[in-house]
Amino acid sequence: MAFSTLSFQALSLILFTLTILIVSLIRKKRNYWYSRAIPVAKGQSVLSTLPVCRLNEKHLTSYRNIAIETPIVGLHDAGKPCVLICDVQAASIVLSNDGFVEDTEISQAHTHSKIPNVITEDNMQVVMPAMAECVKELAVSLEGLANRKMTIAPWAALKRCASNTVATCVYGETMIDSRMKAFEELCNVAMKYEKTQTAGKHLISYENALSANCIKTMLCKAANIDIVDDEIRMDMFTFVTKAIEPTAALVTATLYELSQNSRIQSQLRNQLDEVLDEDLNNLTIEQLDRIPYLDSVIHETLRKYPLMPVIRCIVTKPYSIQTKQKTLTIEPGVVTLIPVHAYHHDKIHFTNPETFHPNRFPGQLSSAYIPYGSGPQSYIGKHFIGLEAKMIVAILLSKYEFTVDKRNPGKAPNPFDKSSFSEFRVQLSSRMARNCVMEQSLQELSKKNKLFKLF
Structure with a gap:
């Protein structure tokens, strides 16, 4: 006791x-x-x-x-x-x-960093063809799912497309499956341990894969050297690790909002149909620039879901x-x-900040809008990310429709929780299948009512 x-x-x-x-x-x-x-x-x-x-x-x-x-x-x-x-x-x-x-x-x-002076809007013209091919591969891979009106979680496919695009544009050549798998593994390791110098050196391991039209060549020319030294390696490391998941997150959030609002989706698709050809061949930056509503949709997505909700x-x-x-x-x-997210949801700068409203741009572009940061702290690959995201949305929306599956809606993306982007689900359907159904119904209606003669 x-x-x-x-x-x-x-x-x-x-x-x-x-x-x-x-x-x-x-x-x-x-x-x-x-x-x-x-x-x-x-x-x-x-x-x-x-x-x-x-x-x-x-x-x-x-x-x-x-x-x-x-x-x-x-x-x-x-x-x-x-x-x-x-x-x-x-x-x-x-x-x-x-x-x-x-x-x-x-x-x-x-x-x-030398990258801010290299990865510019003008230089994106150089990597545009390679980027377009990677995005078309993504669209083709979804075709079977769309024909069956499947509900999918797009995050994994978008991340793989972003990885493939970055690898192709960095090295100037298409990555075969075995090398692409190795590249993705290196990226995952690098992003997990991005605060170490060795991760950056380990990531950029393809020294001989240099093309005249690749980002590594652009960097070497900017640095006026023939060999990729440690400084360029770290530039490349930062570019690669900050261009893959942010691109996938931006497109995922865009698809989420478009699936929630059929009116906005239809308005954007109508503009795409007016500018882009049916086969989506020879897609150019000039064509994308002629679709102002696409810019507005991307701007509004970045406002509501900033890639960097907090800059430290x-x-x-x-x-x-x-x-x-x-x-x-x-x-x-x-x-x-x-607090970027706080600025983007400030009622003083953005009316009804919780509402997805693309028409607020470009009128509400202000100092409170900093989705990529600004100055030396801005995303070094922001032009690359912006162009790729616009291209993916344009091609996917031209071919498919995105709607909410009420039986399996998934979760809304949360910019403070990157894992939430993989939990979003959307129902995918082919526009071709929709047009065939519509044509068939009109034909049946025409047979029943001879006064309503369409064919």
């Missing part, structure tokens, strides 16, 4: 001591912002000041809405201090400032933000959060 009492007292003493230590740690962490005269975000759990508790990025919108009049507020993520940029204009300045780098080990060691930057040198009352200084090493 006495032993049990002593054990209980010892346990109580340990728990009391731990409680005192945890409370002291929480107070010390929260005082970090108070001592710097930076307001603390309201509503965040005190547990986020502990090393084991990560910040819930979904809640950044609510933190920002509470502090909408304040340019920045202080937060904690796994016990480390970070600031939330509430003001859109302040975010634009931060993203264009060389005192901030992307929050990865690669970017800190590799900040002067690390401060490399002291940065000050001037307010009406005082100057707020962010110290080196602090993580800065740009």
